[in-house]
Amino acid sequence: MVSAVVSTGEAQAQRPLGAAASDLAIELVKINKRFGPVHANKDIDLKVRRGTVHGIVGxxxxGKSTLMSILYGFYTADSGEIRVNGRAEAITDSRYALKLGIGMVHQHFMLVDNFSILENVVLGAEDSALLGKSLTRARAELTRLAREYRLEVDPDAIIEDVSVGTQQRVEILKALYRGADVLILDEPTGVLTPAEADDLFRVLNVLRDQGKTIILITHKLREIMAVTDYVSVMRQGQMVETLKTSETSPEQLAELMVGRRVLLRVDKGAAHPGDTFLSVEDLVVKDDLGVTRVKGVSFSVRAGEIVGIAGVAGNGQSELLESVSGMRDQSAGTVKLKGVPLSLEGDDGAHRARKAGLAHVPEDRQRMGLITSFEEWENAMLGYEDDKAYGKGLLLDINAARAEARERIAKFDIRPTNERLKTANFSGGNQQKIVLAREMERNPDVLIVGQPTRGVDIGAIEFIHNQIIKMRDAGKAILLVSVELDEIRSLSDRILVMFDGQIVGEADPATATEQELGLMMAGIGKEAGK
Amino acid sequence: MSALKPLPRWADIILLPLINLTLAFIVAGLVVFAIGQNPLAALDAIITGAFGSGYNIGYTLYYSTNFIFTGLAVAVAAHAGLFNIGGNGQAYIAGLGVILVALAMQSLPWWLTFPVAILAGAAVGGFWGFVPGYLQAKRGSHVVITTIMFNFIASAIMIYVVVNLLKPPGILAPESASIAVEGRMPKLGTFIPWFKNTDVNFTLILALICLVGAYFLIWHTRFGFAMRALGQNPTATRYAGMSNSRITMIVMTMSGALAGMVAVNQVFGVQYRLVLDYVADAGFVGIAVALMGRNHPLGILLAALLFGALYQGGNELQYVIPGLSKEMVVVIQALVILFTGAMEGLFRPALQRLFSGGPAAARSGG
Known part of the structure; x- marks a missing residue:
């Protein structure tokens, strides 16, 4: 299921593992860092060879991000030593890290939206009070970087007008412009489409071939296999092992990460579809800016089947989900549940959808599905707070709500097992389980799931996938949207491909190849699946 | 990812405000010292002025009553993520409802009029909060802007109504007719002689009821849950299907109604007539009260008592120490508001470092 998108090249493979110290761009020795009672990094040793792409998974x-923050000077280690190019350095702030040639591309971009790319690159690295000279120099430098590393951008484009992939490119350019030799990328593909991710990997390969050193933090094994030369696995604050990527497998890495054997494949039996539960007819939806994002979509989902919607992010899937679940007004069309049209207009549309038996696990749990500053039990009833289970009349029966939350914590193995804890203190996987428990335990007829495993660790992915299949086998209709093609293919009983606001094809996951789906997702060969 | 943990609750609610308050008094003391007066004598005068006798306490409680209402008005809205700066205007215009009811019912016993006056004040104040709420919910006009403007509109309307409609002929001052003596609510001093003939009245009881009611509303009702959810994450409430526009309008109405209770205290409880500017900026003090009280009814009670004491003690100060003018008192009050309200987060990082393990957290392990 994991395929290398970009060949890793052979040059780096010739270097033996026990390389001389001068080959090391970065060496971390016995790094320790504690946050209160949490020992985030325990005696971490790490050697990163110059001119390689070194993955860190976990x-x-x-403790991956903590370790990199120490290297980048954002945190100071409690003990341990950092050696850069063989010399011990005390990196006290990121400015000094940059001086040593260490640049970081953060998960969340640090760009000024209404500045041009050129201005963003110069920002904070101006030569003098007057901008003219800096801008001229930066423009020349950008042209050189573009040529050398094949990082073409339009220097005068405004950040908010360019794609996420381009914004990330600007972040890389910023680091290079400041003279970075070692680039740290923190979960760089979290916001990218598959095509943009492939593009990023291509850039990383070029950078490596030009002698730059790249440290890639990720939890996606596919990316590790695709682009890295070496990979270090971290678990619970410790460095478990460093391996040559060519000599390992996703299965082995997953086992090292989680500490037990993990099924990377989804086990599911054949679907037994029944009556049509959800039908969407000629749906048209506009986004917040008034742009039509869903252009007349019709499909149906039957009881006992999972219908997956594949597509590159930004082709209308989000608006489709939000509209069907009642979060976003529709411009035209009907949504029927068991043949009955749902009334979804207004800002309480989602409430009526839930009442009718349509549950929704949203794409972005932190932005939509949860209130992270609330305690866990409060989120366990979000959207269902009107339910009789939580008290009579206006008053809320807090004890009943907490008792129910405790039951679900046990049933869904949510950790830590404390319903009074702030939701922000749960990990991504556990937060997702809170949402899943809430939406599944109501026994809805239709479950709409967006990006069920985005930012979720491997151990939890297995659990979440199994829960979704259990719902299907219990005779529910499930609509799944994911930008992870692997996920769509392994979970769905039927795949619909969405491109530019329309459903451009349907495929059978058992027979459709990744290439076929990829072409449809790119809008090529519209009739391929029909 | 931050190395700093949030403060323990008691430190957040008690220790931090106390530190801020102490600092405010130190700076105020320096100011007093700079103009050649003894800061300790001034502090003594304020404390004696606020708590020295039943008389002083009565007036302190009277001021506190207003601040409880306006503090609650700000806090309830704040829980829903709405910043109601219009407490002043809502409290002011609510006086119209109160005086019309009181004058219409002045021949009846006060205990019949009291609940009706409360409803009338709540209705008019609530309406003055509802309109900005409606404008935000349906038209996207931000309540911060509209409530400020509504303060001015309220002010202009009140001048017009008092001078042109309510002022009886023959009276020179811009004020309404007075409630007939037999229709007036007695002050608490009538029942508790210790309070003497101070202005503290039954509205204080109403304020305490509102505090308890607000606590239940915010943390023990479905609506409270919904409004706190809206305050924390409006996208999540849309996802949950709670109507954001409905919550916004209801909360602003409640907030305005709470502010409107100031009119009950002032017009029905103390002045027995409608005078201009009787709110005396209690609406703005309410912002500081809510900030200092962390939007929690208990905190608001304490903060309202503090500001009530400052108002009353400050008034007395000028009589005890002639060198300290009334303006000086305003300076001291302003410093307290500055340190406890506007700069309430000043010591938070330092305290957090202290509570996260102090220097040990920076250099331990290994």
Whole structure:
């Protein structure tokens, strides 16, 4: 299921593992860092060879980001030594890290939206009070970088007008412009479409071939296999192992990350579809800016089947989900549940959808599905707070709500097992389980799931996938939207491909190849599946 | 990812405000010292002026009553993520409802009029909060802007109504007719002689009921849950299907109604007539009260008592120490508002570092 998108090249493979110290761009020795009672990094040793792409994998909370923040000077280690190019350095702030040639591309971009690319590159690295000279120099430098590393951008484009992939490119250019030799990328593909991710990997390969050193933090094994030369696995604050990527497998890495054997494949039996539960007819939806994002979509989902909607992010899937679940007004069309049209207009449309038996696990749990500043039990009833289970009349029966939350924590193995804890203190996987438990335990007829495993660690992915299949086998209709093609293919009983606001094809996951789906997702060969 | 943990609750609610308050008094003391007066004598005068006798306490409680209402008005809205700066205007215009009811019912016993006056004040104040709420919910006009403007509109309307409609002929001052003596609510001093003939009245009881009611509303009702959810994450409430526009309008109405209770205290409880500017900026003090009280009814009670004491003690100060003018008192009050309200987060990072393990957190492990 994991395929290398970009060949890793052979040059780096010739270097033996026990390379001389001068080959090391970065060496971390016995790094320790504690946050209160949490020992985030325990005696970490790491050697990163110059001119390689070095992956660091681990589940959320394994300590990857802390380690990189120490290297980048954002945190100071409690003990341990950092050696850059063989010399011990005390990196006290990121400015000094930059001086040593260490640049970081953060998960969340640090760009000024209404500045041009050129201005963003110069920002903070101006030569003098007057901008003219800096801008001229930066423009020349950008042209050189573009040529050397094949990082073409339009220097005068405004950040808010360019794609996320381009914004990331600007972040890389910023680091290079400041003279970075070692680039740290923190979960760089989290916001990218598959095509943009492939593009990023291509850039990383070029950078490596030009002698730059790249440290890639990720929890996606596919990316590790596709682009890295070496990979270090972290688990619970410790460095478990460093391996040559060519000598390992996703299965082995997953086992090292989680500490037990993990099924990377989804086990599911054949679907037994029944009556049509959800039907969407000629749906038209506009986004917040008034742009039509869903252009007349019709499809149906039957009881006991999972219909997956594949597509590159931004082709109307989000608006489709939000509209069907009642979060976003529709411009035209009907949504029927068991043949009855749903009334979804207004800002309480989602409430009526839930009442009718349509549950929704949203794409972005932190922005939509949860209130992270609330305690867990409060989120466990979000959207269902009117239910009789939580008290009579206006008053809320807090004890009943907490008792129910405790039951679900046990049933869905949510950790930590404390319903009074702030939701922000749960890991991504556990937050997703809170949402899933809430939406599944109501026994809805239709479950709409967006990006069920985005930012979720491997151990939890297995659990979440199994829960979704259990719902299907219980005779529910499930609509799944994911930008992870692997996920769509392994879970769905039927795949619909969405491109530019329309459904451009239907495919059978058992027979459709990744290439066929990829072409449809790109809008090529519209009739391929029909 | 931050190395700093949030403060323990008690430190957040008690320790931090106390530190801020102490600092405010130190700076105020420096100011007093700079103009050649003894800061300790001034502090003593304020404390004695606020709590020295039943008389002083009565007036302190009277001021606190207003601040409880306006503090609650700000806090309830704040829980829903709405910043109601219009407490002043809502409290002011609510006086119209109160005086019309009181004058219409002045021949009846006060205990019949009291609940009706409360409803009338709540209705008019609530309406003055509802309109900005409606404008935000349906038209996207931000309540911060509209409530400020509504303060001015209320002010202009009140001048017009008092001078042109309510002022009886023959009276020179811009004020309404007075409630007939037999229709007036007695002050608490009538029942508790200790309070003497101070202005503290039954509205204080109403304020305490509102505090308890607000606590239940915010943390023990479905609506409270919905409004806190809206305050924390409006996208999540849309996802949950709670109507954001409905919550916004209801909360602003409640907030305005709470502010409107100031009119009950002032017009029905103390002045027995409608005078201009009787709110005396209690609406703005309410913002500081809510900030200092962390939007929690208990905190608001304490903060309202503090500001009530400052108002009353400050008034007395000028009589005890002639060198300290009334303006000086305003300076001291302003410093307290500055340190406890506007700069309430000043010491938070330092305290957090202290509570996260102090220097040990920076250099431990290994």
């Amino acid at each position: 589940e959320n909370g394994a």
